Amino acid sequence: MQKVGLQQNMTQTTKLSPTQIQVIRMLEIPSIELNQRINEELQENPALEEGREQTEDMTIDDMSIDEEGYMPDDGYEEGRQRDPLQNEDFNYEQYISDDETPGYMLRQPSNPVDEDRREVPIIGGSSLIEELKAQVYLTDMTKPQRHIAKWVLGNIDDDGYLRRTTEQLVDDLMFQEQLSVTDEEMEAIVKQIKEFDPPGIASANLQECLLKQLEVKTPQTEAIRLAHTILKDYFEAFSKHWYDKIKQRLECTDEQFQSAVQEIIRLNQKPANAFTGNMYETQRETIIPDFTIEERDEELFVVLNTGDIPELHVSREYSDMLSEYSSMPQNAETRKATQFIKQKLDSARWFIDAIQQRNETLMRTMTEILKAQYDFFLDGEETSLKPMVLQDIADRTGYDVSTISRVSNSKYVQTRFGTFPLKYFFSEGMTNAEGDEVSTREIKKIMLELIAAEDKRNPLNDDQLATLMAEHGYPIARRTIAKYRDLFDIPVARMRKSV
Numbered sequence: 001m002q003k004v005g006l007q008q009n010m011t012q013t014t015k016l017s018p019t020q021i022q023v024i025r026m027l028e029i030p031s032i033e034l035n036q037r038i039n040e041e042l043q044e045n046p047a048l049e050e051g052r053e054q055t056e057d058m059t060i061d062d063m064s065i066d067e068e069g070y071m072p073d074d075g076y077e078e079g080r081q082r083d084p085l086q087n088e089d090f091n092y093e094q095y096i097s098d099d100e101t102p103g104y105m106l107r108q109p110s111n112p113v114d115e116d117r118r119e120v121p122i123i124g125g126s127s128l129i130e131e132l133k134a135q136v137y138l139t140d141m142t143k144p145q146r147h148i149a150k151w152v153l154g155n156i157d158d159d160g161y162l163r164r165t166t167e168q169l170v171d172d173l174m175f176q177e178q179l180s181v182t183d184e185e186m187e188a189i190v191k192q193i194k195e196f197d198p199p200g201i202a203s204a205n206l207q208e209c210l211l212k213q214l215e216v217k218t219p220q221t222e223a224i225r226l227a228h229t230i231l232k233d234y235f236e237a238f239s240k241h242w243y244d245k246i247k248q249r250l251e252c253t254d255e256q257f258q259s260a261v262q263e264i265i266r267l268n269q270k271p272a273n274a275f276t277g278n279m280y281e282t283q284r285e286t287i288i289p290d291f292t293i294e295e296r297d298e299e300l301f302v303v304l305n306t307g308d309i310p311e312l313h314v315s316r317e318y319s320d321m322l323s324e325y326s327s328m329p330q331n332a333e334t335r336k337a338t339q340f341i342k343q344k345l346d347s348a349r350w351f352i353d354a355i356q357q358r359n360e361t362l363m364r365t366m367t368e369i370l371k372a373q374y375d376f377f378l379d380g381e382e383t384s385l386k387p388m389v390l391q392d393i394a395d396r397t398g399y400d401v402s403t404i405s406r407v408s409n410s411k412y413v414q415t416r417f418g419t420f421p422l423k424y425f426f427s428e429g430m431t432n433a434e435g436d437e438v439s440t441r442e443i444k445k446i447m448l449e450l451i452a453a454e455d456k457r458n459p460l461n462d463d464q465l466a467t468l469m470a471e472h473g474y475p476i477a478r479r480t481i482a483k484y485r486d487l488f489d490i491p492v493a494r495m496r497k498s499v
C-alpha cells in the first residue's frame with residue numbers, strides 16, 4: 001500500500017487590492033485621457049454619480065472633504081505618505097452608514113492659484129490629411145475615383161511620403177475595400193495627388209520630393225535650374241558630398257554651385273511639416289500639460305491640472321438601498337441583490353479613492369522633481385539640469401521606482417520656458433574636470449554647440465570633438481562622442497562637409 005502523508009509548504013505571494021489595481025491604471029493615464037476614463041466609469045457604474053450631492057442638512061463637502069481637499073481616510077496615519085502600491089484594508093459595511101457616504105471633489109489641495117483658472121488652452125485647426133481630402137474635390141475625378149484617392153491619402157506616412165508601389169496599392173485596395181482597379185487607373189489617381197499642396201506631398205522618395213518643390217518654384221532662375229540638374233542627374237553623388245566631381249562634370253563655377261546648393265538647402269525634406277496648420281496626423285494629438293509651474297512671491301509652486309474633471313460621489317440612493325436590503329429577511333434573491341449593490345458601491349468607492357491617490361502621488365512626485373531641478377525651473381537653461389534618475393525621486397518620495405516610472409510616463413509639465421515631458425528631467429551624470437557631477441544632457445548640449453560652430457568646410461571629426469570637450473572640462477571618450485552624435489542623427493564629419 002502506498003502511504004499518504006500530509007505536507008506543509010510555506011509560500012510568499014503578493015496580492016493587489018482593487019484600489020491598488022485602480023491606482024496603477026490611473027497613474028499611467030495622462031490628464032487628457034482621465035476625463036474620458038471617468039465618463040466610461042460613470043456609464044458603467046450606476047453607484048458612481050457626477051456633481052455635488054446635496055442632502056437635507058449637509059453638503060458633500062461637509063461630509064467627506066477635509067480642509068485640504070482630500071477625503072478623510074479612516075486608519076490613515078496623518079502626515080504619512082501613501083505609496084499607491086501598498087496594501088490597504090477596506091470596511092465594506094461603511095457604505096451602510098448614512099453619515100459616511102464617500103465623496104471626492106477632484107481639485108488640487110493647497111492650490112496657490114485661483115480656483116477659476118481651470119482651463120488649459122488647446123491648439124485648434126485642421127490637420128493636413130483633412131486639407132488633402134478637401135483638395136480631392138477640386139479635381140475632375142469621378143465619385144469612385146475620389147473614394148480611392150481619399151483611401152490613398154491614408155497610406156501617406158507622417159513625413160508626407162507615399163512609399164507604397166502601385167501594385168501594392170492595388171492589392172491592398174482589393175483586400176481592404178473590395179475594389180478592383182488597374183495599375184494604370186491607380187497611377188493616374190496618385191499622379192493627381194502628387195500635384196496637391198504642399199509641394200512634394202505623396203512623393204515616393206526624397207529625390208522626387210525635392211525635384212517637385214524645385215519645379216513649382218517661380219521664377220525659374222539659373223540657380224534653380226542648376227539645382228534641378230544636380231538632384232536629377234547627380235543625386236547620389238550630391239548626397240555623398242562629392243561636390244568637386246559634380247562641379248567638374250557640370251563645368252560650373254564655385255559661385256554658381258554655391259547658389260544651387262543654397263536653393264536645395266531651403267527645400268523641405270518632410271513635406272508634411274510644410275503644412276502651416278498643425279502637424280500631419282489623421283487624428284491631431286494635442287498635448288495638455290498635467291502640471292503647471294507657477295511663480296508667486298518669488299517662489300515656485302506645482303499646480304495639478306484638473307481641467308474639466310467633474311466632482312464625483314457615491315450614490316446616496318444606492319447606499320440607502322443597501323441599508324434597506326441588509327435589514328430585510330435574507331433569501332437567494334435578496335442576497336443576490338445585496339451582493340450586486342455592494343459590488344457597485346465598492347467599485348465606486350475604489351474608483352474615487354484611486355483618483356484621490358493618483359492626484360496625491362502625482363503632486364508629491366512633481367513637487368520633488370521641482371525641488372531637485374529648481375535651478376532649471378528658474379532660468380530654463382538646459383545646463384542647469386542636474387543628474388537625476390528615477391531612484392532619486394523614489395528615495396525622496398518614499399514611493400517605489402515603478403510608481404515613479406508610471407508617473408513620469410506620458411506626463412507633461414508647463415513652465416515659463418515651454419512644455420516638457422517629465423522624462424526630460426531624468427538623465428545620467430558624470431564628473432567633470434573640477435570634480436563636479438554634471439548631467440549628460442549638459443554634455444550633449446556642449447557637443448551640439450561645438451558642431452554648430454565648426455567650420456563647415458572642414459568639420460570636426462570625433463577625435464577632435466573629444467579633445468575639445470576635454471578642453472571644456474568634459475573628458476569623454478571618442479566612442480561616447482559617436483554615440484551621442486548618432487543619438488541626434490548627426491552624420492560623420494565627411495558627410496557634414498559643405499562647399
